[in-house]
Amino acid sequence: MGQRREARKEVRLPVRIFGTDAAGRTFSENVFTVDVSHEGVRLTGVQAKLKIGETIGLAYGQGKGRFSVKWAGQTGTPKQGEIGLQNVSPSKVLWDFPLPPSAFDSYRGPTTKGPERRRHPRMKSMNSVEVHLEDQTAPIWGRATDLSVGGCFVEMQVPLREGSKVKVGVWVNETKLWATGKVVNSRPGFGIGIQFAELSKVDADRLQQFLRSIARLPM
Secondary structure: OOEOOOOOEEOOOEEEEEEEOOOOOEEEEEEEEEEEOOOEEEEEOOOOOOOOOOEEEEEEOOEEEEEEEEEEOOOOOOOOOOEEEEEOOOOOOOOOOOOOOOOOOOOEOOOOOOOOOOOOOOEEEEEEEEEEEOOOOOOEEEEEEEEEOOEEEEEOOOOOOOOOEEEEEEEEOOEEEEEEEEEEEEEOOOEEEEEEEEEOHHHHHHHHHHHHHHHOOOO
16 A cells, blocks of 8 residues: 555544445444544454455445545554545545545555556546446446446445446547446445446547546546
């Protein structure tokens, strides 16, 4: 895990986390925060075994949000029971107290063994998408909240089943790009993660150019 981009506020608050653990079982646990920032949170008291890179839900008070698991404390270490989460939608206000202004923080979290599950880094986005199932003619409309050349996460209240094969149209500016793929994770109340299986070179280049533009990287 790299260096944090902003300072965190140390605060102990009760929250609930829920989703699917590393074994594919649903879980829901009441845990506590250790520190909080605009883009992330560290929790303690976590019993579930979670995959790095997995997206889970977090509820605080009347609000809830989606967070990606960035690291998990190893068993038998002082960090056992702790996890670090990154807010998938940091623009959505979840906390009801002021947070430190964005600033550099030199903290380094625990390192994890093994390669990152995703081959392509995902960027936070807000792109309209249409999803076509193999056995249906009518498209399902949604919104991609993160996007890469390897896949995307599409917000929808009633998600599709994992393993479903789909054709996806992603609107990038005024152009619609097409990809085939499958649903690799499904989160009731949140949406689905789609892994692209086939994307034309032209569309892949257009998508890469768009991702570079929103990441403010040099072309």
